Amino acid sequence: MFSSPLSFSEKHLLEHFETKIATAVPERDILRARLERYLPELLSGLEVYKPSQTQLEQLLDVFITHHSTRKASLRALDLERLLAPDWFERPETIAYVAYTERFAGTFQGVLEKVPYLESLKIKYLHLMPFLQPRPAPHDGGYAVQNYREVRADLGTMADLEHLTAVLHEKGISLCCDLVLNHVAMEHEWAQKARDGNCKYQNYFHFYPNRTMPDQLEQHLPEVFPDFAPGNFTWDETSKNWVWTTFNTWQWDLNWGNFDVFLEFADTILWLANKGIDIFRLDAIAFIWKKLGTNCQNLPEVHQITQALRSVARIVAPAILFKAEAIVPPNDLIHYLGCKEHFGKVSDTAYHNSLMVQLWSSLASRDTRLMTHALRRFPAKPSNTAWNTYLRCHDDIGWAISDDDAREIGMDGYAHRKFLSDYYSGRFSGTHAKGLVFQENLKTHDRRISGSAASLAGLELALENNDARQVELSVQRLLMTHAIVMSFGGIPLLYMGDEIALLNDHSFLENPEMAMDNRWVHRPAMPWQTVAKLEDAKTLQQKAQQQMQTGIKALIEARVRTPHLHAAIESHVLESPNQHVFTFQRLHPEGRLLGVFNFSETAQVLPAWWVGFEHAINQITGKPVHLEQGLLWLEPYQYLWLVATN
Ligand code: GLC
Numbered sequence: 001m002f003s004s005p006l007s008f009s010e011k012h013l014l015e016h017f018e019t020k021i022a023t024a025v026p027e028r029d030i031l032r033a034r035l036e037r038y039l040p041e042l043l044s045g046l047e048v049y050k051p052s053q054t055q056l057e058q059l060l061d062v063f064i065t066h067h068s069t070r071k072a073s074l075r076a077l078d079l080e081r082l083l084a085p086d087w088f089e090r091p092e093t094i095a096y097v098a099y100t101e102r103f104a105g106t107f108q109g110v111l112e113k114v115p116y117l118e119s120l121k122i123k124y125l126h127l128m129p130f131l132q133p134r135p136a137p138h139d140g141g142y143a144v145q146n147y148r149e150v151r152a153d154l155g156t157m158a159d160l161e162h163l164t165a166v167l168h169e170k171g172i173s174l175c176c177d178l179v180l181n182h183v184a185m186e187h188e189w190a191q192k193a194r195d196g197n198c199k200y201q202n203y204f205h206f207y208p209n210r211t212m213p214d215q216l217e218q219h220l221p222e223v224f225p226d227f228a229p230g231n232f233t234w235d236e237t238s239k240n241w242v243w244t245t246f247n248t249w250q251w252d253l254n255w256g257n258f259d260v261f262l263e264f265a266d267t268i269l270w271l272a273n274k275g276i277d278i279f280r281l282d283a284i285a286f287i288w289k290k291l292g293t294n295c296q297n298l299p300e301v302h303q304i305t306q307a308l309r310s311v312a313r314i315v316a317p318a319i320l321f322k323a324e325a326i327v328p329p330n331d332l333i334h335y336l337g338c339k340e341h342f343g344k345v346s347d348t349a350y351h352n353s354l355m356v357q358l359w360s361s362l363a364s365r366d367t368r369l370m371t372h373a374l375r376r377f378p379a380k381p382s383n384t385a386w387n388t389y390l391r392c393h394d395d396i397g398w399a400i401s402d403d404d405a406r407e408i409g410m411d412g413y414a415h416r417k418f419l420s421d422y423y424s425g426r427f428s429g430t431h432a433k434g435l436v437f438q439e440n441l442k443t444h445d446r447r448i449s450g451s452a453a454s455l456a457g458l459e460l461a462l463e464n465n466d467a468r469q470v471e472l473s474v475q476r477l478l479m480t481h482a483i484v485m486s487f488g489g490i491p492l493l494y495m496g497d498e499i500a501l502l503n504d505h506s507f508l509e510n511p512e513m514a515m516d517n518r519w520v521h522r523p524a525m526p527w528q529t530v531a532k533l534e535d536a537k538t539l540q541q542k543a544q545q546q547m548q549t550g551i552k553a554l555i556e557a558r559v560r561t562p563h564l565h566a567a568i569e570s571h572v573l574e575s576p577n578q579h580v581f582t583f584q585r586l587h588p589e590g591r592l593l594g595v596f597n598f599s600e601t602a603q604v605l606p607a608w609w610v611g612f613e614h615a616i617n618q619i620t621g622k623p624v625h626l627e628q629g630l631l632w633l634e635p636y637q638y639l640w641l642v643a644t645n
Helices: 008-020 028-046 053-069 072-083 107-112 114-119 157-169 188-194 211-217 258-272 299-315 329-335 352-364 368-375 402-407 412-423 458-463 467-486 505-509 517-521 527-535 539-559
Strands: 095-098 124-127 131-133 144-150 173-179 182-184 232-235 240-243 250-252 278-282 320-323 348-350 385-389 435-437 447-449 490-494 570-572 580-587 590-597 603-606 615-617 622-624 630-633 638-643
Touching: 008 028, 008 053, 028 053, 028 299, 053 258, 053 299, 072 157, 107 114, 107 157, 124 278, 144 157, 144 258, 157 173, 173 258, 182 188, 211 232, 211 240, 240 250, 258 299, 299 320, 299 329, 329 352, 352 368, 352 385, 352 412, 352 467, 368 402, 368 570, 368 580, 385 467, 402 412, 412 447, 435 517, 447 517, 458 467, 458 539, 467 490, 467 539, 467 590, 467 638, 505 517, 527 539, 580 603, 590 630
Parallel strands: 095 124, 095 490, 124 173, 144 182, 173 278, 278 320, 320 348, 348 385, 385 490
Antiparallel strands: 131 144, 182 250, 232 240, 435 447, 570 580, 580 590, 590 638, 603 630, 615 622, 615 638
């Protein structure tokens, strides 16, 4: 069927398939066609393991099992999405990210909130970790004890399956966190390893003494230097050092072991058959380890992702992968695919650099660094999409490269220090109220926690009862959301940002959370506040209402703007005004010019540079006047300009 000649392994596997599948299996020919299509990608990814024929046959058995049990409705979705492979790249795709319990209590509660999601035109819901974690503390669910159970307080697996089915009827996809790098030390595999079972000890990185850990440590950064320093933990039961990049109770998996790959292939397909559409590949950058490196972003990571994606394409092509790789700009693009992996790894990835640059330019009121850094980004494969976002559940780490800073005459270290000071409230005149997360005394790195609204000045402005500053904070937030909604890719709206929720310090009362101040920006949804917004009275309510109206207007505009299809690249332009960020998107229907004023003073751009004779702002639908040769911008004004027909 496919033109390239089959390799020995490919032929052998197809023969094995024919023998295995002699019995009735639904849509047998379709499975065979997909197998044949993706075998080369699968096998080249699997080269990291040099798997035996027996191991490959085991994988094939996993395919057949999950293919045979995939529901008719999910098969229909497979077909639908194969026929419209850009389904997630379209401007209609807008994502909402929420903790189930903080958003709606339970899975059943989420069902009741579907009308709210629909009012925001959400097409993709990311419910934060809901697979069964270890007993608290569990890093917000990122220490999974059982990948085949859900948190009992949220409901049952049957409830989850029901939720996915209802969401599908409404055209909403569900994203689930899949922690790849580690499991909870209470996971069955870890327990068996601790009890001395060799097979399972091989699932982890065990060292009987400090020799290897000490050598490895020389090149390893610390992710949580504050509450979990070091990368190895002594396990008293097995008398071994165990690799624990994150917390001591999160045991890193040995992805060099084919059995680990097989377990995850099986798990992904099993969850896909429960109706999960998108897998957020948590901490994917860390899965491959090599002495003498920082054990992040190694080439094998991309090979393994390619193999996992082929697995998904063969059995459940409706599903997507979203890479969670919060890594420096030069490493990031590889998660969407470069060179031999171009378009063959994750379908989407967090655009961490854009997020960092937004906060950086908000603080400095200067867009030159952002412009320079983003202009250097290589183009991504057109079958992939960035996940653009302003805030998420994690802290903000200042991923600003020294090279980028130097090239525009700045000092990277000094700028990162400024940003930490600015957002933690130490910089004189700052509007931000954030908290320092994980101060690293060796590198002086200080990451920041805080809700978007508190970081953008709303909290301070409300405290001071300063109506003008409140208005500017809301404008600041809406302007950055306007970039997130239009830069290209899937915008992720973090729960509560649509109503400008402030920092919530109640986490300090919970001993299991108190040490991790990321909980400050993970508040519960105040539904009573939402209900009252139509009749806003206080300064805060008015700000929240303005925010909600502004976000809805952006969403409405996005949906009707074909230029925002993710297959099209945004070209960041060298703006003639350093306070104004600009990019253009060249779509067959015409050019869209995004214009964003990052300062609280009015700014201008020369009309000749803007380049439209007659333009409208696609967000408001109103014409934009280019008077006396100038485009005037109000403080924090944002425009999506397109030519008037
Ligand atoms: C990811 C999650 C973060 C978690 C870490 C360890 O980065 O986003 O919240 O702490 O993985 O699992």
